[in-house]
Structure formats: C-alpha cells, structure tokens
Amino acid sequence: MKTIKCAGFDLNIYDGPIGITVSGGADSAILLYYLMKHSEDTIHIFSLGNNQRYRRNVNVALQIVETCIALTKNSNVEHHIRYCDVQTHDEVFHMPKQFVEDKRVKVVYNGTTCNPPKEVTDTFKLPVSRPRDPDVKHDVLSFGGVAYTPFANIDKKGIADMYREEMLDVLFKMTRSCEYDPTSNFFENIKDPGLAHCGHCWWCEERKWAFGRL
Numbered sequence: 001m002k003t004i005k006c007a008g009f010d011l012n013i014y015d016g017p018i019g020i021t022v023s024g025g026a027d028s029a030i031l032l033y034y035l036m037k038h039s040e041d042t043i044h045i046f047s048l049g050n051n052q053r054y055r056r057n058v059n060v061a062l063q064i065v066e067t068c069i070a071l072t073k074n075s076n077v078e079h080h081i082r083y084c085d086v087q088t089h090d091e092v093f094h095m096p097k098q099f100v101e102d103k104r105v106k107v108v109y110n111g112t113t114c115n116p117p118k119e120v121t122d123t124f125k126l127p128v129s130r131p132r133d134p135d136v137k138h139d140v141l142s143f144g145g146v147a148y149t150p151f152a153n154i155d156k157k158g159i160a161d162m163y164r165e166e167m168l169d170v171l172f173k174m175t176r177s178c179e180y181d182p183t184s185n186f187f188e189n190i191k192d193p194g195l196a197h198c199g200h201c202w203w204c205e206e207r208k209w210a211f212g213r214l
Helices: 026-038 056-072 094-101 156-166 202-211
Strands: 002-006 009-013 018-021 043-050 077-084 107-109
Touching: 002 026, 002 156, 009 026, 018 026, 018 094, 026 043, 026 056, 026 156, 043 056, 043 094, 056 077, 077 094, 094 107, 156 202
Parallel strands: 018 043, 018 107, 043 077
Antiparallel strands: 002 009
C-alpha cells in the first residue's frame, strides 16, 4: 500500500487487484482517476444501470472510463456493467460483493462523500436522507477489511478542490450528478434533462453549492 496526497487529503492506494463503484458522478470519477493514475494493478470498475432512470448513469460512466484512460494512459481496467429495474443498495454492491467473495479483488473503493453542513442542506428543496455527523469517521476499511470509502469525511467542496488541483475540468464536465426520477412527484413539473442536469434535485443543488456550477 502507498499513500498519496490529493488537495491536502491522504488517499490510500491498496495493493490490487482492486475494485471501484463508478456511478457517473463527480466523486467516483475523480476517485477512479486517482486510482488509474497511481495504481499498478488491475482495476475492476463496477457500474449499475437502472431502468427507472433510463440507465443514463451507465452512458456517463462509460465516457468517464474512456476519459480517465486518455488522461492517465492506463488501460489496465475491466469495466463490469449490470442492469436492474430499480437501484437499491444491494443492487449497487451485488457485483463488488461477488468479486470479493470470489477473491478477484482485495479492496472495493466507493466515492461517497459526507453531506454539506446542515445550514446548507436546509436550503435545498428536498430533505436530507442521511444527516451529517462531523464526529463520525468512516474513511476506514470496513465490511471485513474490503470496503474503503476514503471521501466519507469530506464534502463536495473538498472534491471540487481535487478537481482544481489536478486541473480536471475536462473530466468534471463529463460527470453527471443529477438524480432526475420520472416516477417521483417532485419532478412532475420539471423538464426531463436527458443526460444534463435538472438543477432542482438534492444532488444538483449539492453540486452547485460545491462547484458553483452544474
């Protein structure tokens, strides 16, 4: 294992083969970039497309992988895509869990960040699903030593710093944070953004707060 610095933050690069869940969002995209830039082992990339939201995240994830290959000149990756009707926690981690059980990967990375401060999320149109607790630290190996969520104690402003430090505007523009859901009443009067951003959901508001733009 080696440790690298990214925007003043320590990121552990574990010996591989390693895995990472890539959703198409800004967090997992830059985490993938760091892994491809610094890991010498095979990287297994896991993406999940759900029919409820038209599988758009998979379209974006494919572009992110291609962009990271071009940026890092590292093509020692395998991209595994699975589809489901409705995305759940179990569905997201179904493939990574199987790869761990089969000993095909040693560690699975996940790019989840912590929420913005409460005074920020209180201004969002949708409520917070998981309140921020600054005293809880989660950036450690868990689930039997195979799950690593290095950004768990960083909010998206920290992620924005990483993009600026690496000058990755080309990668940021490729990412998509929007969770437009045509089955939700909240989006009833909001135009379908396609592969762009609706600008109204919780995740779009978080992105605007952190990066100052969509």
